[in-house]
Amino acid sequence: MLSKKTKYALHALTYLGKHKAEGTVLIHDIAEEHGISHKFLENILLELRKAGYLGSKKGKGGGYYLIKEPKDIPLSRVIRLLDGPIALLPCVSLNYYEPCAECKNEAICGINKVMAQVRDETLKILENKTLQDILEGE
Amino acid sequence: MLSKKTKYALHALTYLGKHKAEGTVLIHDIAEEHGISHKFLENILLELRKAGYLGSKKGKGGGYYLIKEPKDIPLSRVIRLLDGPIALLPCVSLNYYEPCAECKNEAICGINKVMAQVRDETLKILENKTLQDILEGE
């Protein structure tokens, strides 16, 4: 399951996508719309900005706005950013690799091999679904 | 990512699959092979038995053994049993459904729709990969 962080990030991105015309959107408005803690959401938006998905404007009249096209924001990226690995095991993670302590030899581990396949197929799904798809479903 | 519980369960099932010929296998042996806590693994094997994957024999000379064919143990089942939902959000979980607090109306939520598709495609993968596939990779 996705963490609340990632889920909230998706809601925020969706909100920003829907309100693109308005220029900037307040954290406050997104938080209120979904009943999310303002401060918690603030941290999430900050991460999304640092990762290059959002722009922000400080000071009075400021706020956040999308700086990427919705079609260029795949679920895989958002999940990796906020939740970490997409792979089911650290030993097959492309971006967060770590050996598994209980596994003596990865090269001959059937679990490792199968999980690498699962990762590849899962990635195909999550790289193909984008914010655009979410927006089209609203 | 899978919890250690699920990961250990997969190691245990694999071990049992490999040692099928020996009749029964001791918790102790599996735990030792993978450096897993005996007591932690004990709880996991208990769950696998209650779920109908394993049989056990008590007393001296006892132990655990597979009672399902490896090809009839899909990853999806093991993951659901020990980790819970496969869906990325509670609002699209088939087996552990719960509404999402921050979502006013599921029927018009684009995130919900996309995640339901992701769930279906993910399920296809995890229902197709079985213990058999793991064993063939060892």
Place this chain on the structure above:
DNA sequence: CATAAAGTCTATAATTTTTATAGGGTTTAT
């Protein structure tokens, strides 16, 4: 039939991760 080996079961402790809050900055429109 006593004993030791092995699984059963439930409770609780320890640890880690996630979620949430707090509060003092800095920037900017008016």
Place this chain on the structure above:
DNA sequence: ATAAACCCTATAAAAATTATAGACTTTATG
């Protein structure tokens, strides 16, 4: 000058995961 708004880091609270403990039951065997 002021208030609105994002920026940033630290810490607290809560929840979930991981691990341990210990008493109980079953069974093979000498």
